[in-house]
Amino acid sequence: MTADAFLDIRNLKIGVSVREPGKPARDITIVESVSTTLAKGKVLGLIGESGAGKSTIGLSSLAYGRGGVEITGGEVFVNGRDILTLNRQGLNQLRGREVCYVSQSAAAGFNPAHRLIDQVIEATLEHGLATKAEAEARAVDLFKALSLPDPENIGSRYPHQVSGGQLQRVMTAMALCPQPDLIVFDEPTTALDVTTQIDVLAAIKNAIRLTGVAALYITHDLAVVAQVADEIMVLRNGKKVEHGSTQQIIEAPQEDYTKALVSVRSITHAAQDQTETPLISMQNIVAGYGKGPKVLHDVSVDIFAGQTLAVVGESGSGKSTLARVLTGLLPASSGQITFEGRTLTPVQANRPVDDLRDIQMIYQMADTAMNPRQTVATIIGRPLEFYFGVKGKERDKQVAALLEKIELPADTAKRYPAELSGGQKQRVCIARALAANPKVIICDEVTSALDPLVADGILKLLLDLQARENVAYLFITHDIATVRAIADSIAVMHLGKLARYGSKSDVLAPPFDDYTDLLLSSVPEMKIGWLEGVTAARKMEGAGN
Amino acid sequence: MDIKSIPVSAWLGIIATSIFVLAAVFAPLIAPYGMSEIVGDVWEPMSSEHLLGTDNLGRDLLTRMIYGARTTLTIAALATLVSFTLGSFLGMFAAVIGGWSDQLLSRSVDLLMSIPTLIFALVVLSVLPANIVTLIFVMGILDATRVFRLSRAVAVDVNVMDFVEAAKLRGEGRIWIITREILPNALSTLVAELGLRFIFAVLFLSALSFLGLGIQPPEADWGGMVKENKDGIIFGIPAALIPAGAIAVLAISINLIADWILNRTTDLKGGRGDS
Numbered sequence: 001m002t003a004d005a006f007l008d009i010r011n012l013k014i015g016v017s018v019r020e021p022g023k024p025a026r027d028i029t030i031v032e033s034v035s036t037t038l039a040k041g042k043v044l045g046l047i048g049e050s051g052a053g054k055s056t057i058g059l060s061s062l063a064y065g066r067g068g069v070e071i072t073g074g075e076v077f078v079n080g081r082d083i084l085t086l087n088r089q090g091l092n093q094l095r096g097r098e099v100c101y102v103s104q105s106a107a108a109g110f111n112p113a114h115r116l117i118d119q120v121i122e123a124t125l126e127h128g129l130a131t132k133a134e135a136e137a138r139a140v141d142l143f144k145a146l147s148l149p150d151p152e153n154i155g156s157r158y159p160h161q162v163s164g165g166q167l168q169r170v171m172t173a174m175a176l177c178p179q180p181d182l183i184v185f186d187e188p189t190t191a192l193d194v195t196t197q198i199d200v201l202a203a204i205k206n207a208i209r210l211t212g213v214a215a216l217y218i219t220h221d222l223a224v225v226a227q228v229a230d231e232i233m234v235l236r237n238g239k240k241v242e243h244g245s246t247q248q249i250i251e252a253p254q255e256d257y258t259k260a261l262v263s264v265r266s267i268t269h270a271a272q273d274q275t276e277t278p279l280i281s282m283q284n285i286v287a288g289y290g291k292g293p294k295v296l297h298d299v300s301v302d303i304f305a306g307q308t309l310a311v312v313g314e315s316g317s318g319k320s321t322l323a324r325v326l327t328g329l330l331p332a333s334s335g336q337i338t339f340e341g342r343t344l345t346p347v348q349a350n351r352p353v354d355d356l357r358d359i360q361m362i363y364q365m366a367d368t369a370m371n372p373r374q375t376v377a378t379i380i381g382r383p384l385e386f387y388f389g390v391k392g393k394e395r396d397k398q399v400a401a402l403l404e405k406i407e408l409p410a411d412t413a414k415r416y417p418a419e420l421s422g423g424q425k426q427r428v429c430i431a432r433a434l435a436a437n438p439k440v441i442i443c444d445e446v447t448s449a450l451d452p453l454v455a456d457g458i459l460k461l462l463l464d465l466q467a468r469e470n471v472a473y474l475f476i477t478h479d480i481a482t483v484r485a486i487a488d489s490i491a492v493m494h495l496g497k498l499a500r501y502g503s504k505s506d507v508l509a510p511p512f513d514d515y516t517d518l519l520l521s522s523v524p525e526m527k528i529g530w531l532e533g534v535t536a537a538r539k540m541e542g543a544g545n
Numbered sequence: 546m547d548i549k550s551i552p553v554s555a556w557l558g559i560i561a562t563s564i565f566v567l568a569a570v571f572a573p574l575i576a577p578y579g580m581s582e583i584v585g586d587v588w589e590p591m592s593s594e595h596l597l598g599t600d601n602l603g604r605d606l607l608t609r610m611i612y613g614a615r616t617t618l619t620i621a622a623l624a625t626l627v628s629f630t631l632g633s634f635l636g637m638f639a640a641v642i643g644g645w646s647d648q649l650l651s652r653s654v655d656l657l658m659s660i661p662t663l664i665f666a667l668v669v670l671s672v673l674p675a676n677i678v679t680l681i682f683v684m685g686i687l688d689a690t691r692v693f694r695l696s697r698a699v700a701v702d703v704n705v706m707d708f709v710e711a712a713k714l715r716g717e718g719r720i721w722i723i724t725r726e727i728l729p730n731a732l733s734t735l736v737a738e739l740g741l742r743f744i745f746a747v748l749f750l751s752a753l754s755f756l757g758l759g760i761q762p763p764e765a766d767w768g769g770m771v772k773e774n775k776d777g778i779i780f781g782i783p784a785a786l787i788p789a790g791a792i793a794v795l796a797i798s799i800n801l802i803a804d805w806i807l808n809r810t811t812d813l814k815g816g817r818g819d820s
Binding site for chain 1: 706707713714715716726
């Protein structure tokens, strides 16, 4: 152990006891012999797919195992003492004083009934590290360092009175307030929009620099971690794949897996020319929920047969609402939809079955999009049965053919959704949509819940299927990289209006309107110093105006 | 399913309940005497001739207990069946349709629930002709209000899941959505409630019989037997405690089974609910 390495994890082993119904409990190792050290003031990025054990390792530096997870071997030294041997009292001294934690969902991390400032200074007061006045002054300084608006008074607000990005920064202030030696950031920007993420990232980076705290930064997004971390450790299935400086990992990865992560989104798709008449034309759509304000204002887009229209925007931009209008679940209050030259009935319940069949949908969360009590055969087979009256052996045959199309083994048909992985589930959902032999499939954030490599596979599959079946996609996403990969035409949405609309080459070529520019420049790029470059450029612009 | 994976508590429940059920089914074969046959003195103590002694009229208590199990279990089971069919169907119907039908059904149920069940049953039963069918339906309908609430709550939860939306988008009818999409996912909760409701039906029937509005003499049922023998307690005669104890044992054993089933089905829930 080097002199300045104050966090030293040695041969960490973590296991969890899994109990399947009808079988005796068995232990699974989820982290195997991981060792690392961290010096004061340095940031270590932990990166990996879901199930890689990155959060589990992060939490082990607080000597904490979430939900039945147990640290079964190894040592974790913080400031020279093995924290795994500490008793309850010792742990209380450690947590919230020497090591603090910032979770992914700030909204769930705050008590909605208390003011922000009281929650920010709570740990500091609890440990007797400062008087109330000192702690509050410290909190205000941190709010400034995190560039929160109105730092003197923002603390007197309640959690629901600040935005998601601000709340995430307040949570960082909460973790920094007791002046800990180490902070564990667990996917702090994953739930945020790209334009918000960049602000939060810059604020976190600034605060780390000012306070000199060390940090473990956990994320699945290599481009994000490249902006804040000094070193990166790549994890897979609980094992260390590669560990090196950020520069080395990004620019000269050694292991195949790391190479795959760095080069992800290698899909390219040449945009097709628009044909004469669109398959679906949505004209001047205005829609809203109940008596509330309108969510969509005068939106007009066209979908061409066999092509992909990507609708991109941040949360609340109305992109999912557009999909609901097309499905007929939310009839537009004005405007009309033309489908193959005739007007489409606005309300779903009144549409003829053939129209329902022609418009299929794939959801973001494949978990909730499939009935957990039905087998894959029933899930995929039902549209066949319902629309085409295919039954019995013939149905099983067609289900098998569909499974082949989505590149899953034939015995998947007998399984339940719970027995499939995330990517397999999404594939089954694609097969269900395909079973109806539709003309257009609405894909609502279909890859955003998936790991990058798995998402890549899904996108490739969708493109293949489009080429073979000539099906059109209305592809809703917040991820510009996905849009670049698969779109033929793009609609950028902002606050319920079309900010920009046209073919892919037109939309992604300058000159940009202000919003599209902001959106495009906020997407993290996988190079060191990108964050500084963008923030500096924005400051210049601000000064210039 | 592996027999070894059944926990001890569930085994106790299963054994006790099967004893009751077997006694009820084979009552005429097992019972040593006739149901309303007077075979001895009033409140005779336990002896080799009368294993549990005799009751307030000198009838064999064990015989009455066995026949009592028959009436009590049958009526409670039928009442539970009525309440479940009615309650769960209407509850899911209300949840899926929503709007006015939901309001109408839910408010009527609220109205029915605002009247204390026992008093309501007493009034209705004293007006209607006293026979077993009326009794079953009155018990079933009153209990259905509770089942309605539960199944509506569960169905509302399931109804907003994406897979239900997917089914609606496909154009599926309401019957498919209720029976194929929602019901299988609500079943575990309903099964757990089934155990509880059955026991409440037993207790309710016993209470009604105790008050003289349930099973009419000379038919035997456990609640009625407590009533018939309650005066004996003053003289230190335990005859009333035996049917009371049987009610308690049945209640506990059915709940042990329901608990186990609930555990098993939540395990199988497939990613939902755990983690």
